[in-house]
Amino acid sequence: MSTHAAGDGPSLPIGPPPVRERADAARNRRRALAAAEALFAERGVHSVTMDDVAAAAGVGKGTLYRRFTDKGGLASALLSERAIALQGEILGGPPPLGPGAPPELRLRAFTTAYLRFQATHLDLVLLSETSTPGARLRKGSYAFWAQHAEMLLRARGVRDPLERAEVLLAGLSAEQVSSWLRDQGRDLEALVEAMGRLADALGSAGT
Template sequence: MPSNVSGPESASSTPTELPLLGAPVRERADAARNRIRVLNAAETLFAEHGVDAVTMDDVATAAGVGKGTLYRRFGDKAGLAMALLDERERELQQRILTGPPPLGPDAPPTDRLAAFIEAYLELLDRQLDLVLLSETATTGARFRTGTHTLWRRHCHHLLETGGAPDPEIAADVLLAALSAEQVRHWLRDRGLSLEALTKSLAGLTRTWAPV
């Protein structure tokens, strides 16, 4: 990663204290291709049938890999589910750090924040059950995940540089609104569309940080 990507050189950059998710383990090309096939197959099956209804045999068949390969790499379905979530969160992190604006650097902080809300809600929409599981496994689990620290520091930085009067509290309020449980309530119980929810939350944060 270029050394100048994450430095806070301007209000639109990403702060240097943004914690990095663990680097992926170096792997052979064939192993990497198998991993991508497995994760893509698992993502499709989980979305179509729900995590509980999908078996490891289903994923192996859809991905075109042997069951032994699947179990050796991921252990069990819980390990596979968490690997999928980790992969998608890592992809979002890289888009924040090195991707094009407005999600990536070199855009006004309010535009970057709106882009983050949109991108994170899209991730949640695809992985809602997995994120919910990771956030509610134990009391307070959401606050102990590395990704919560990552997203909070990113949001705090953008809110602060965007002129929010209390960026600490504003970042916490925003991430509470983006918790999987709250988003599930809005989308599934209240019937809000993803587009409407994204527009509402992005519009709200622009009143907090008008710059």
């Protein structure tokens, strides 16, 4: 797993090292992802089949299934570049999301940025996290988010920093965010503020 230094923190994983692809395989991958992104945007994630993506991309169905397994795999691949962009801001962007701010401010900034990320890409994140049991916890990006939150909580000197980090991430799961926004009709900005307060409480050294 590759790592990048966080400036004033430990190195954090951002995903597996790049794999060298044959030119035709790389081209098919790009075409499949472009087709999936266009179809998901046009028709919605749930209305698109793997066969639809293969036809739009001009690749064989077997090739598509071997590369991505299912729609959850396609969603994960589409989210990967967007997650890496957020990870880059955390690792080297301006404070308080990036290095240089006190850990309590960085934890709140991470919490609100990640909640907005989940809300912006909600259908894709739901598909990637619920395609198979435990998929959310097995994603490479989950390890990054958990280690980053744990690092900040540890810097605050709280008890059980890993467990607190995982509680925070559970509250930011796509299923929970979807329930708040779609089932309960909650306002995103109100949720941002509420989750910011939760991050403050989890990072309080007196608790």
